[in-house]
Amino acid sequence: MKGKWICIYGAVIVGFILFVHWSNRAVTTAVEYQPIERKHCIIIDPGHGGVDGGATSCTGKLESSFNLEISLRLNDLFHLMGYDTVMTRKSDTSIYTKGETIAQKKVSDLKERVRIVNETENALLLSIHQNNFSDGRYSGGQIFYGKEEGSEALAKRLQEAFVVNLNPGSKRQSKKANGVYLMEHIQCTGVLIECGFLSNVQEEASLRSLEYQKQLCCVIAATVSRFLSNT
Ligand SMILES: [Zn+2]
Numbered sequence: 237m238k239g240k241w242i243c244i245y246g247a248v249i250v251g252f253i254l255f256v257h258w259s260n261r262a263v264t265t266a267v268e269y270q271p272i273e274r275k276h277c278i279i280i281d282p283g284h285g286g287v288d289g290g291a292t293s294c295t296g297k298l299e300s301s302f303n304l305e306i307s308l309r310l311n312d313l314f315h316l317m318g319y320d321t322v323m324t325r326k327s328d329t330s331i332y333t334k335g336e337t338i339a340q341k342k343v344s345d346l347k348e349r350v351r352i353v354n355e356t357e358n359a360l361l362l363s364i365h366q367n368n369f370s371d372g373r374y375s376g377g378q379i380f381y382g383k384e385e386g387s388e389a390l391a392k393r394l395q396e397a398f399v400v401n402l403n404p405g406s407k408r409q410s411k412k413a414n415g416v417y418l419m420e421h422i423q424c425t426g427v428l429i430e431c432g433f434l435s436n437v438q439e440e441a442s443l444r445s446l447e448y449q450k451q452l453c454c455v456i457a458a459t460v461s462r463f464l465s466n467t
Pocket of ligand 1: 283284290291299365366
């Protein structure tokens, strides 16, 4: 009989210790997973739009619509992760304010994009584009960086993430965005992402697919978020 009571007391004590231990853990866990405060505003710039369709893919789809689809998905992802975002356009439009010829409208459109970026506090720019070449053999994403601090480091990380997750075996490297008006006039960290080649049959098919677009956006959003957490 005595042994039985010892066992019951023992079980109650062990149960109590476990209860205290796990309730403390629950408190610790709740504290550890407080929502992270995001101080950056991610500006997502879908390249081209409206009068300026950009490149035309090998199946006849305009670069501007690839850029918009991918940018809208990226915008949703960054929102889910708790970031403030700004999009330079949310539909198939050019955001020019003046100009009569297409060339004048393109200049005005780019100046508007620069204005939006430079008027946003704590901005980080992701300009979304697609590549195109006369030879259909070439493929792979490539990241171009602006002149402001952090841009080169972010481009390097994104390029590595593209090679590991999207374009295995690619030898492409990040490069300075020389001669790109938007990238030369912004005053914040910024990169221009050429997601892939619209002139390559396989890559164009991937870039059109919902699955690949989602994968691409996850790679970009996760890499940018990790970069911002470390800087
Ligand atoms: Zn473009």
